[in-house]
Amino acid sequence: MRLVTYAGDGGPRPGAVVGDRVLDLGGFAGSVTALLADAAALDAARAAVDAADAHALPPLELSALEAPVVPGKILCLGYNYRGHVPDGVDPTADDPEYPDVFVKTPNTLAGPNAPVVIPPGATDVDYEGEVAVVIGRRAQRVTLEDALDHVGGYTILNDVSDRAWQRRQSQWALGKCSDGFAPLGPWIVTPDELGDPQDLLVEVVRDGVVTVSQSTSTTIFSVAYVIHHLSQVLTLEPGDIVSTGTPQKLPAAQDAHRPLAPGDAVTVRISRIGELTTTFVAAADASQEATA
Template identity: 80%
Template sequence: MRFVTFRTQDGERPGAVLSGPDAGADSDRILDLSDIASRVEDLLADGALLAQARTAAETADATALPSLGSVRLAGPVTPGKILCLGYNYRGHVPDGVDPRADDPEWPDVFVKTPNTLGGPSDAVPIPPGATDVDYEGELAVVIGRRAQRVPIEDALDHVGGYTILNDVSDRAWQRRQSQWALGKCSDGFAPLGPWVVTPDEVPDPQNLLVEVVRDGVVTVSQSTSTTIFSVAFVIHHLSQVLTLEPGDVVSTGTPQKLPAAQEAHRPLAGGDAVTVRISRIGELTTTFSSAREAAA
């Protein structure tokens, strides 16, 4: 299932995205689930509520539902914590070279603060004076069941679903310090969504294609099979130190840009748009606005 949070005059509500009668994403419909739960996090954490939501989706008449495009989406969940990984994809190496030779022993973990969270339709403001804002398309894991010191073999049982995060980064601020917080935590720098896909739709998180498209050109294309640390290991590892709660988001790192994209690097500016697409999950398109546009 695909769960979203959508905005109404009365506040945010959870919903399920159903395929419409016609082919194509434009025919997707939205089913209001606010009579079952108040938040998507509650659906992911409670098996009984999740079963009710599935029944409601299976019995709904999609033709009578509003189109997904008629509502404005917020981030699908509101995480208490957003935990991110730095270098987690192996790069391309010459033939005969062990691609694991430079693997770090442990994941490089950093946080993004609550002010960074944005919905899939929210423009990301470029901060005043920013000179090198960049994008990072990532598979993000939404915790569904409380995880505290879980063994690796049980770690995936704590996953509520998968979504997409664009780990927007200000490289200039990032280079100014050994800790990355000020380069990662500008307002709106974590657009999330558009939905959470339940694990039954993603049987193997280590077999997904992550791609990023900018200006109509694919700049990133790599499988999650090339990650250094698997989703299961990352959940296990993080839970040894802190307790992961339902709704928390763990973003699993970004692949390297393709060589041509690295050579043609251009900082993001107002008016730019970047699409992150991940097989079995969907795509998240983020638009960027200048500081002047954001203030208007």
């Protein structure tokens, strides 16, 4: 299934994508997170999707999509694809023994259609296209073997960063946590539909140019390992996001890279998930939109 949260008359509604239509799932659970956490409701929703007559359903309005979940926490990996070495890490070193984990705060969450505001004075805003794991079942000290049972699905996160702020301290929080710096979506693909999470092509397209193209088969830490690992330290709850890191930009894209500016658009596309396009705007533009 492809699960969405979409704007309804009475607020956000959970739904499933059926072809180019949407099936309302509000009768099964109050939110996508609640649905993921309730195996019986999820089974019932799946049966309803299988039985649905697509022609009788309303069209899926992409513009009505909101972030598919509102995560309690967003945990991100800083260094997970071979060849991608973040600022401050020795590029000649071997694979790290442990994932480097940081947090994006709740104010970073943005829906798949929300433009990202480039904060006033920000001079080095960058994108990172990532596979985001959505927790379905609470995970506390789960074994490696059981870890994937706690995954509710997969979506796309653009881990937007202000590199200038990121470099100013040892900890990256201020480079990672500006408002709206975590566009998420457009939908969650459940594990049965996604297949092997270690066989996904992650690509980023900027200005019509593919700047990132690398398979999740090249990650240092698998999704199962990351869930297992994180759950030894803290409890993962339904709806939490674990974003699995970014591949390095392709060499030509590294050479041509310039910071994101108002008017730029970045598309992250991941096989068997879909694509997430984020536009970047100046702060003043955003204010005008908010009052329009």
